[in-house]
Amino acid sequence: MLGLIGRKLVYLVPVLLAVTALTFLIAGLLPGDLAIAMLGDQATPENVAALHKKLGLDLPLWQQYLHWLGGVLGGDLGTSHRTGETVLHAIAGRLPVSLELLVMAELGGIALGVPLAILCAVRPGSPFDRAVSGVAFASLSVPPFMLAILLIFVFALRLGVLPATAYVPFSQDALGNLRAMALPGATLALLEWPGVMRVLRSDMISTLQEDYIAMARAKGLTARRILLVHALKPSSLTLITVVGVNIGRLIGGAVITEAIFALPGMGRLLVEAIYLRDFVVLQGGVLFVAVGFVLINFVVDLLYAALDPRIRHGRA
Amino acid sequence: MTPLDRNGALRSIALAAILAASLALPASAQTRGGSATLGVEQDIAGFDPLTVGVYDTGQEATAVLIFETLTRLDDSGKPVPGLALSWEHSADFKTWTYKLRPGVTFQDGSPFNAQTIVSNTQRMLDPNNHCRCVFYISFIDHVEAADDLTVVFHLKYPQPNLPALQAPVTVTNVIHSPKAIEAMKEGYNRHPVGTGPFQIKSWQSGDRIVLERNPHYWDKARPYLDEITIRPLPDNTARFASVQSGETDIIWTDRAEDIVKARKIPSLIVHEYAGSGAQVYAFNTKVPPFDDVRVRQAVRMAVDLNAYSKAEFDGLWQPAKDPFGPGSFVQCKDAGALPYDPAKAKALLRDYGKPVAFKMEVTATPRGREVGQIFQEFWRDVGAEMTIDQIDQTALVTKAFRRDFQLTPWRIIDLADPDPQMYANFHTGSPVNLANYSNPEVDRLLDDARSSADQEKRVDDYCRIAKILNQEVPWFWTVDNHYFSIAKPQLKGIPKQFSDIIDLSGAWWDKK
Numbered sequence: 020m021l022g023l024i025g026r027k028l029v030y031l032v033p034v035l036l037a038v039t040a041l042t043f044l045i046a047g048l049l050p051g052d053l054a055i056a057m058l059g060d061q062a063t064p065e066n067v068a069a070l071h072k073k074l075g076l077d078l079p080l081w082q083q084y085l086h087w088l089g090g091v092l093g094g095d096l097g098t099s100h101r102t103g104e105t106v107l108h109a110i111a112g113r114l115p116v117s118l119e120l121l122v123m124a125e126l127g128g129i130a131l132g133v134p135l136a137i138l139c140a141v142r143p144g145s146p147f148d149r150a151v152s153g154v155a156f157a158s159l160s161v162p163p164f165m166l167a168i169l170l171i172f173v174f175a176l177r178l179g180v181l182p183a184t185a186y187v188p189f190s191q192d193a194l195g196n197l198r199a200m201a202l203p204g205a206t207l208a209l210l211e212w213p214g215v216m217r218v219l220r221s222d223m224i225s226t227l228q229e230d231y232i233a234m235a236r237a238k239g240l241t242a243r244r245i246l247l248v249h250a251l252k253p254s255s256l257t258l259i260t261v262v263g264v265n266i267g268r269l270i271g272g273a274v275i276t277e278a279i280f281a282l283p284g285m286g287r288l289l290v291e292a293i294y295l296r297d298f299v300v301l302q303g304g305v306l307f308v309a310v311g312f313v314l315i316n317f318v319v320d321l322l323y324a325a326l327d328p329r330i331r332h333g334r335a
Numbered sequence: 336m337t338p339l340d341r342n343g344a345l346r347s348i349a350l351a352a353i354l355a356a357s358l359a360l361p362a363s364a365q366t367r368g369g370s371a372t373l374g375v376e377q378d379i380a381g382f383d384p385l386t387v388g389v390y391d392t393g394q395e396a397t398a399v400l401i402f403e404t405l406t407r408l409d410d411s412g413k414p415v416p417g418l419a420l421s422w423e424h425s426a427d428f429k430t431w432t433y434k435l436r437p438g439v440t441f442q443d444g445s446p447f448n449a450q451t452i453v454s455n456t457q458r459m460l461d462p463n464n465h466c467r468c469v470f471y472i473s474f475i476d477h478v479e480a481a482d483d484l485t486v487v488f489h490l491k492y493p494q495p496n497l498p499a500l501q502a503p504v505t506v507t508n509v510i511h512s513p514k515a516i517e518a519m520k521e522g523y524n525r526h527p528v529g530t531g532p533f534q535i536k537s538w539q540s541g542d543r544i545v546l547e548r549n550p551h552y553w554d555k556a557r558p559y560l561d562e563i564t565i566r567p568l569p570d571n572t573a574r575f576a577s578v579q580s581g582e583t584d585i586i587w588t589d590r591a592e593d594i595v596k597a598r599k600i601p602s603l604i605v606h607e608y609a610g611s612g613a614q615v616y617a618f619n620t621k622v623p624p625f626d627d628v629r630v631r632q633a634v635r636m637a638v639d640l641n642a643y644s645k646a647e648f649d650g651l652w653q654p655a656k657d658p659f660g661p662g663s664f665v666q667c668k669d670a671g672a673l674p675y676d677p678a679k680a681k682a683l684l685r686d687y688g689k690p691v692a693f694k695m696e697v698t699a700t701p702r703g704r705e706v707g708q709i710f711q712e713f714w715r716d717v718g719a720e721m722t723i724d725q726i727d728q729t730a731l732v733t734k735a736f737r738r739d740f741q742l743t744p745w746r747i748i749d750l751a752d753p754d755p756q757m758y759a760n761f762h763t764g765s766p767v768n769l770a771n772y773s774n775p776e777v778d779r780l781l782d783d784a785r786s787s788a789d790q791e792k793r794v795d796d797y798c799r800i801a802k803i804l805n806q807e808v809p810w811f812w813t814v815d816n817h818y819f820s821i822a823k824p825q826l827k828g829i830p831k832q833f834s835d836i837i838d839l840s841g842a843w844w845d846k847k
Contacts, residue, residue: 049730056729058388058467062736063766069465101387102380103524104540112540168572175580184374184568184577186542279570281577283541287569291378291541296729 027317031310038309039302040084046298047080053100053296074100087302096306097299106303109288114307117273117284119189120207123200124269125262127208132215137246139216140223148220155213163272167206167279174202184281203280207272211265218261222254256326263319267312365843370562371826373839374574374586378541378567381524382509383516384459388467390506392587395836397565400546401442402509402529405433405452406502408833412662412751414498418447418510418530419486428493428788435484439553441512442534449480454513471507471755495788499751503834532558532840541567559828559843578603578821585822585829587837591649597821604824608832610749611663612756613655613812616695617745617769619738620809624691630719631808632673633683633691634742637717638710639675644814646709647702652814657801658747658757660815662833664790665753667798671805680717692720695742696734699725706744735769745769749816749834753797754785761804770809777803 054070055062071077078086090097096106139148161169175183181201189196226232227250235245274286285304292301375393380386382398390398406414406422419433439447456478459466476489488497501508515528525538532554533546544565548558566583568574575593577583579600588594597603618625618634625631640654653661657670684691695710697703707723714721721742726734735743747756759765762781763773777800784796804810818832828842 052729055733058732062732064736065766066465066467067736070467073465098521102540103383103386103521109540171573171576175576179580182582183580184566184573185582188539279573281542281566281568281570281573283539287378287541294727 024321027320031313031317034313035306035309039088039306042302042305043080043084043087043298046293046296046301049293049296052076053298056101056295056297083298087299091306096303099297099300101295101297101300106300109300110285110303110307113283113285113288115189116186116282117270117277117286119196119200120203120273120276120282120284121266121269123204124207124211124273125266127204128211128215128265129262131208132212133219135212136216136219136223137251139220140227140250141242141246143220143224151216155216158209159213161209163206163210164275164279166209167203167276170202170206171279186280186282199280200282203276203282206276206280207269210272211269214261214265215258219254219258222257223250226250226254252326256323259319259322259326263316266315270308270312365556365559365828366846367559367843368561369844370564371560371584371839371842371844372564372566372582373837374566374568374577374583375837376567376569376571376574376587378569379544379565382511382527383524384468384506384511385464385466386521386524388506390504392835392837393565393567394506395504395834396587396839397544397546398504398509398527398529399531399836399838400533400563400840401527401531401535402504402511403531404502404504404508404510406498408499408502408751408831410831412499412664412831412833414502414751417502419498422498424495424497428495428497429490431488431490431494431497432481433486433488435486436553437484439530440551441515441528441530442549442551443512443515443518443528444551445512445514447510447530448483449486450483451510451513452486453478453480455510458513458516459507468506470759471505474755493786493788494752494754495790495793496752496754500755502751503836505834533563536562543567557841559841560839563839563842575821578823581823584826585820585837585839587835588819588821591647591651593821594651594819595649602823604822606820606822606829606832607651608818609653609661610816610818610832610834611660611665611751611753612747612749612816613658613660614652614814614816615658615745615747615810615812617735617743617810618808619741619743619770621738621771622741624687624689624693625741627687628807629683629687630691631811632806633680633687633717634714634719635808635811636673636676636683637680637719638713638811638813640813641675643709643713647705648814648817651819652817655812655815657798657805658760658810658812659753659797659801660747660749662749662816663753665794665797667794667801669802670798671802673805673808677717684718690720691718692722693741694722694724696724696726696731696740697744698731699727703744736766738769738771743769745810747812747816749818757781757797757800758785760810761800772807772809774803774807 054067058066098105135151171183174181185199187195235249277284277286289304377393379393403418405419407417409415422433424431474490476491479487481487512528516523532552534549536545536547538544546563571590574586578586597605644654656672659665697707711721734740758781759767763778780796780800784793818835820837825845827845830838
């Protein structure tokens, strides 16, 4: 088991190097730069050159990257040229918001997707199964910005039961925080549950055709016990992979959701950094997201091993 | 009488005047207490001129609470005392002397005096600081403190409207505490200290700035509110929903559809101000086809600005006849604006002889694309092919300064005097002269308007400039600058939205 963890950790290093180098490269290819964003309508070539020199942006890209990398290894993610805020401080303020949103989205998606998948798997092709599939496709097809505005319209404006843009930190007002996170969490959960439902449903259908299930039925176990104890665990392998991979997609959805619901999360920090060419912040943010993504999938691999003894003992 | 005595006497007269003024206020009108939340569009980067360079609407709406300026504008747009009580100028308008308000302290307890202004201005002008804010004060040669409460501005060229130009809370006008800047260095950007009625209580990056009453504010009657929260709400729809549902009390907006909707909702009120300046487009007059005046005229005359204003802005932003706008003191009887005349446009293009095809830059936003498509239709009707080039804001500015464009959007913002922008945009050789335009007569009129104190003569100069520009079309103007905010009607004491600044420094709740 420790060997497995060690091997995975070694893979992490080249992945992170590649991700940050690529971000630097892509960011460098964008037209316009921080100096122009900062100078606005005063971005005459002379002003831009002076500001480049001041900010160290006149160095070649690879030198800027190495300089940044050196800082990171020394524990210094740098300071935003635009705000004077350290990147670590900026991320520390934003990360909890995005994590909360992701957790709510995943929990919501699982809470909705898992029971529906089980109910559908019991009688595949039944009217209920087909209705749920239809709703799932509809839910998946609506883009998040549309869903967000629809939810605001219904719950914040028409019914007035939930706020649209009233974010407060959890530490300040726990109930207010949960209320404010309800609509953005629901927006992402509605994107998430169809995937959960579809994957678990099909795995479950094939599990239910296994001999040992027939055996369990023959023993006279209740349907409830068969479904939740004997069938669910072996059917969850693909689901766990999907949930891990989906975190990446959710980070993408979170960017839009955070902007609409005015949540001070990582997504908005990154978008602003891209928009204003604030590369130091962008690099720090991408590094964090990449580490997070890799770690989550690392945990998924470990869960796999825990769920399936064949993987744990290297006999897969 | 020694100078000190004289100052002392002046101080007590001034104090008496302030006291009288505050007593004269109807005591019962403004109720004290309560809090308000303002929704702005963009996240706030900070307030140090050296770091941020320029304030956007959100920064200005916050700055107007934390900071003060030498003057303020009354509702007619005239400068009235702010941190300065009175001012006078030399005959040539190149030397301005301000008498400052006594007894004012910064929120960090340090005193406000003439040396403060000198220190603020020199810091921005210092070439080693590379402040991009310099553009806005490049006309200042140096500032000196004649005595503790007298400050003298020495200008490079005449500026007859200096007090009005110093009123809005722009990045160069607000007065920071030199002590706080010295103490906090780079950290000052996020810990600003001014003399204003509110001070920062907390700042959550990307989420909100909470401001609380400054207990040591010099005007004991103000502020009326205890607390003001500024929230960046980047999504237009969600920002409008927030004021509808009561999560915010007032929001900044530039979306015509929301303004039209808000006017029909009794629980909301729309504040608006038609400012000076205009939304503008610059031709590159050095590259074909726009090096030919006939093509520029044709392109301008092919556009029906009334239809454009209706289609894109629900008619809220009115067609512009000149670059000065309804909020300016420059009102021209006849600016010689070219009419909408597709037949004439076709004839001009026929006369030009070659097929006209060109690219127009637009911002990579829904509005940018819409505007591009509307223009495309107009120009196709007269036989000119335009291709839309959608790029983001920073790239657009880069291309404009490199003169790497054929037709680009630009802006003339709401300022109390047309001189700074007109001179920069149209004088031969200016770095912001995007059209590469050069006309000796326009240069002469710009110089004349700059050095004259006679308001009527200046208006005449600018109107003659407008006439030439409308005929030669190096730029064209589409609609005026119109500024809006949507608020709860019970929130009172909000002055005109000059320079698009939402000013809640004197706001109060009508509890009736």
